[in-house]
Every structure is written in structure tokens, then in C-alpha cells.
Amino acid sequence: MANDSSLAFFALPKATGQEVTELFEMDREEADSFFEKAVSGELDEWKIHTRQSEKSCILRVTVARDKKGRPYCIILFVYDLTKEEEIQEELRAANQAKSDFLSNMSHEIRTPLNAIIGMNEMVLREAEDKQILEYAVSVQNSSSALLSIINDILDISKIESGKIEIVEVEYELASLLHDCYNMIVEKAEKKGLVFQIHCDEQLPSILYGDMIRIRQIMINLLTNAVKYTEKGRVDFFVSGESTEQMLLLKFSVKDTGMGIAPEEIDRLFNKFERLDMKKNRTIEGTGLGLHLTKMLTDLMGGTVAVESEYGNGSEFTVVIPQECRSSSPVGKLDMKSYIAGQTEYKHQS
16 A cells, blocks of 8 residues: 555555565665664664665664564655755755865965065065065065965865875974974064973984975964964974874974863864954954864874863864884974074165
């Protein structure tokens, strides 16, 4: 027996005693196995397609038993997933279109922006007027900030569309940390903050991994720490645990900033999410940095965690597996001796 809705769902003209194998895309062996597992409690649902109408559905089973626990009836519930899958496919297509649009726009914006940065570089080199140089420095800072935002958007769209690759190379840990120090120390000093890197001297000097992405994660965390800390210090701790040829590289950024409210920590790594907007309304940012940090860390098989006390600072900790390529330790690092020298551009006659 079947009502009109059932006949329409299975695309049948009438009910003529069809077997389950005639209704769903399964053979007799699969059907027997399915019901045996359902009776034994090993399986209670199965995603499958109908045979005639080609609808996507889930079969769920309830086994009726007598007082002695013996099965005497199997009730099969059929849930139609066709509409849900169509909606999911539309959402996937819309998300792909959005990612493609962001990627294309990032490329289109970056091309003229690079031209602006290049021409402004010439102004910095050749201008002698102090006022013009001040204008050029402002253009340089603003264009660099804009380029950083565009690069973040491009990276996120690449990750979401599965087009980003992890490029692993040998690199010197000391060089990576010096780069991070040089890129952050001036920002910290401008705000009167103490910035120090504390590195375990026994860490291997040469590692193998995606140094560019690891540096990107470090810079994102350090920049955020400086941005949200008005007084006190920012400390960068680098350590690790060795297992044969692998190193679980661990680095954490600890600040004495404003901290994060407990109820907002769960939203911390969401895209375009900025927390406590009333308190942070004067702080620039897009809310992309931590989201990108989480995505890149996951992509490299790592983890990221945060501990924070509202009003008393935060600590972000990232652990990423890396290969060891040297048994010699990194040793004691003197960061200040590696500060990049400031170059004054002068007009060359």
C-alpha cells in the first residue's frame, strides 16, 4: 500500500509489492547487511538515493522487539534530503563565487597599489623638501597597511577555495625571529612598550617548514598584541618539544593589554569579527588577522589557543610541527644587534 505522496516520492505509477531493492539503489546483499546491522544495533541510518526518482535521502531504522527482546518488526523511516542538498550546493556555489570575486578584486586592487608604492618610493629617494618627505612617509604607511589587508583577504579566499599551498623549505630559526623582531620593535617602542623575544637556546638552528606562513602567523599575533596594549610589555616566547626528527615548535605572545571578556573568546577567530567594539572603536583593524592565523595554523597541522583575563592581558599560543634539519642549537640570540639600519634616501646628482 502507498499513498499519493509516497508514489510521487519514489516515481511509481502504483504500489505493486515492490521490494526495498526496487525502491533504493541497493542490491540484495547490501539490503540484507543493512537490516542485519540494524537489528544488531550496529547501524541505525544510511544515506542513499532512490532508484527511480533519484532523490537523496537518509534511511533510519527502528526495531520493534517483544518482551523477551526478540525483533518482530522493522520500521524504516525515509527522510528526503533533496531540497537540503540543493540549498547546500547553492551555498557552495555562492561561497565559491564570493571567493573568486575577492581573489580577482584583490589582484585588481593590488596592481595599481603596487604602482603607487613604487612611485612613492621614488619620492622618498629623491625629494629633499621636509614637508614632502613627511607626506610621502604617510603615503608609505597607509599604502603598506592597505596592501596588508588586501593580502589577508587574498589568502583567506585562497584557503576557502582550496588553492593555497604550503611551501616547505629549510630555514634558520634565528633569521625568522630576527625578522619578526625588526618588524615589531619600532611599533612597540612608539607606544612606549617593552618588547622582548625569549627563545630556548637548545632549539635546533635549522628547521624545515613553511617559514613564510609561520612568520605571517607570528607577525599577526605580535601586531595584535602591540595594537591592543597601551602600556606595559609584549613578550614573545619560543620553545619546542623534539620527537626524533620532528619538533613541535611552540611560540606564544603574551601582553599586558586590555584582555578579552570570557563570553567573547568563542568568537575570537571568526572572520570579520571585532570584539568589544565600544571599547576598541579607535583601534584600526578588519578582524581578519586572527581568523587567518587559525586557518593557516590548521592548514599546517598545528593548534592555536588563547588565555586571557579581561583588563589584564592575553596570551596566544601556537604549536606547529616542523622537521629538524640540524642538531646544532640556535644558541643565545642578540636581537638588538640585528635591527635593520635606517636608510636615508638622498637625491643623487
